[in-house]
Amino acid sequence: MERYRIRGGNRLHGEVEISGAKNAAVAIIPAALMVDGVCRIENLPRISDTDTLLHILQSLGAGIRMINSSTVEIDSSHVTWDGADYDRMRKIRASYYFIGSMLGRFGVARSTMPGGCNFGVRPIDQHIKGLTALGAAVDVQEGGFIYGEAAGRRLRGAQIYLDKISVGATMNIMIAAAMADGKTVIENAAREPHIVDLANFLNSMGANIRGAGTDTIKVTGVSRLHGGTYAIIPDQIEAGTFMVATAACGGEVLIQNVIPKHLDCISAKLREMGVTVEEYPESVLVRSTGELRRANVKTQPYPGFPTDMQPQLSTALALAKGTSVVTEGVWDNRYKYVNELRKMGAQIQVDGKTAVIEGVPCLTGAPVAACDLRAGAAMVIAGLCASGVTYVEDIQYIERGYQNFPGKLRALGGDVVLVSEPDKPEARGAAAG
Numbered sequence: 001m002e003r004y005r006i007r008g009g010n011r012l013h014g015e016v017e018i019s020g021a022k023n024a025a026v027a028i029i030p031a032a033l034m035v036d037g038v039c040r041i042e043n044l045p046r047i048s049d050t051d052t053l054l055h056i057l058q059s060l061g062a063g064i065r066m067i068n069s070s071t072v073e074i075d076s077s078h079v080t081w082d083g084a085d086y087d088r089m090r091k092i093r094a095s096y097y098f099i100g101s102m103l104g105r106f107g108v109a110r111s112t113m114p115g116g117c118n119f120g121v122r123p124i125d126q127h128i129k130g131l132t133a134l135g136a137a138v139d140v141q142e143g144g145f146i147y148g149e150a151a152g153r154r155l156r157g158a159q160i161y162l163d164k165i166s167v168g169a170t171m172n173i174m175i176a177a178a179m180a181d182g183k184t185v186i187e188n189a190a191r192e193p194h195i196v197d198l199a200n201f202l203n204s205m206g207a208n209i210r211g212a213g214t215d216t217i218k219v220t221g222v223s224r225l226h227g228g229t230y231a232i233i234p235d236q237i238e239a240g241t242f243m244v245a246t247a248a249c250g251g252e253v254l255i256q257n258v259i260p261k262h263l264d265c266i267s268a269k270l271r272e273m274g275v276t277v278e279e280y281p282e283s284v285l286v287r288s289t290g291e292l293r294r295a296n297v298k299t300q301p302y303p304g305f306p307t308d309m310q311p312q313l314s315t316a317l318a319l320a321k322g323t324s325v326v327t328e329g330v331w332d333n334r335y336k337y338v339n340e341l342r343k344m345g346a347q348i349q350v351d352g353k354t355a356v357i358e359g360v361p362c363l364t365g366a367p368v369a370a371c372d373l374r375a376g377a378a379m380v381i382a383g384l385c386a387s388g389v390t391y392v393e394d395i396q397y398i399e400r401g402y403q404n405f406p407g408k409l410r411a412l413g414g415d416v417v418l419v420s421e422p423d424k425p426e427a428r429g430a431a432a433g
């Protein structure tokens with residue numbers, strides 16, 4: 001069994017380079033299925049989720065060529081819509097984007113019900129509503145398959161109002177509509193930076209999408225997407241995770257390859273907590289004494305405070321002076337990690353979507369589990385701040401979304417190593433990507 005061993009107590013100092021955005025990459029790879037030619041994707045994060053999606057695309061007939069550690073060339077000239085590696089598809093949330101891209105290109109799609117992190121019910125009714133409006137009949141079939149087919153195997157543009165702001169549904173509908181006949185309007189669309197990034201990717205391959213980043217997106221369908229080159233934006237949440245880690249441990253870290261605007265809500269919250277955040281054109285400098293003030297926070301769709309930063313920030317607040325109130329405004333059940341933090345001495349009461357956090361002066365090392373990707377990052381931050389040794393288990397969740405997390409933290413002075421039984425350091429934690 002592999003896990004992280006963390007010896008807490010070190011301040012973080014130095015520079016860290018942020019990788020490409022996971023939640024943009026996991027939509028762009030399935031969308032590349034629609035490109036009739038070779039597309040070159042740069043700033044690709046090397047995480048297990050992107051590896052899984054590239055394997056799925058390959059199983060559908062795409063040529064995949066790694067040019068260097070963060071650049072891939074995908075040739076989807078000869079892909080099909082059936083016979084994918086369904087076992088891999090089932091493991092990953094973002095496999096639902098293949099439904100949109102297959103329907104867009106072929107008018108017919110077969111996928112599986114999506115997997116991914118479990119924090120309450122994760123319905124896809126808004127995806128299905130949108131794809132149905134575009135003229136596809138979408139059914140869930142025996143064995144957990146999703147099958148969709150458009151009349152005449154061609155989608156047609158439509159006016160779609162999302163009942164709930166959904167990142168996934170906005171992206172899936174945008175992908176499908178890029179190759180539908182006529183014009184699609186998505187209203188009450190999500191506005192996250194990765195939505196703009198997906199639109200920019202598709203536009204650079206010949207699509208016609210306007211308004212991404214606002215709540216109304218207009219897509220005029222085209223009959224073919226051509227090859228091209230595209231660089232993925234930096235990961236807002238990976239950057240935010242390093243910002244919060246620095247705030248909680250104390251120290252001074254220059255976080256490089258970021259878009260500071262995307263970090264505004266995180267920077268503002270950290271400043272409220274007594275942390276210094278300086279912005280530069282492509283980096284932010286975070287300086288912290290490690291003594292934090294309490295704050296209240298509510299997670300919301302962009303430009304609100306991101307739900308994907310909630311476990312990390314709550315961990316910092318567990319060490320802040322005073323009582324903080326955290327409200328989860330996106331997911332029903334994203335506090336499972338609180339039980340793990342309590343094992344380290346945190347004082348947190350959860351009632352439905354609200355967590356009341358009484359700051360404590362210190363946490364103590366303990367064996368804990370990563371309940372999901374961001375909860376796992378939160379456990380690592382807790383371990384870095386705690387006295388003594390923390391073991392974090394179920395690190396496969398963390399590896400789904402953070403490229404070389406232990407290595408990047410070690411370069412800042414954090415004592416985090418990947419160990420496998422019986423407690424033997426592995427080369428992988430040091431070398432990966």
Ligand code: EPU
Nearest residue numbers: 023094122123124125126127164166167168308330331373
């Ligand atoms: N929802 C519906 N119906 C739908 C879709 C969503 O009711 O058809 C609800 C959800 O239950 C939730 C809310 O709408 O309450 C928002 O869900 P959304 O669709 O926006 O989430 P998602 O697309 O499934 C993506 C990220 C998540 C991130 C959320 C919110 C990917 C692969 N995942 O999920 O990222 O938390 O947006 O920003 O892009 C992560 O990176 O750790 C992660 C979980």
